[in-house]
Amino acid sequence: MEEKMVRTQVYLPRDIYEQLKERADKEGLTMASQIREALAQYVVESKEEDKEPVLTKDDPIWDMIGMGKSDITDGSYNHDKYIYARDWDLDDEEA
Template identity: 40%
Template sequence: MKDEIKIRKQIYLEPKQNEQIKLLSARQNKTEAQIIREAINHYLTENKKELDDPILELIGMVKNETCDGSTNHDQDIYLKKNEDTHETR
């Protein structure tokens, strides 16, 4: 992850969170940013199932030129491949 381009985000921490991050940073000999990124990675791993929700694929469908999303949403969400079921798109 060191060589990857990183995106800057500005967040507000509670004073207790800030103290704990500083403490972990010193004890683990890591930067505060590393501690925060590791915490975010842990959170995202724990919530992976929610991230994989097929309903999220509807986001941006307009860009994909889907114009019948409101009438054929079940097929668009759940039938990615024709071999998924006997039904066709």
């Protein structure tokens, strides 16, 4: 069963119109099908961007668990150093 379409009208910049027309002629596509395809892709990508980030088991953030029980006394200042195991010389950056 074919999906029911809703008619709409859109104004395009001349250069986009020309590119769509050229591609349509070259590849045997309609301009409408190209626009539908681009909009469908845009909607899918927008939904993906709206999703909350997912923590994985290997995310270094989990290494923070138990950090308060360690001898680390500067964790609030050098958290990246301890979480991501990067040996930055943070004192030089302040100078």
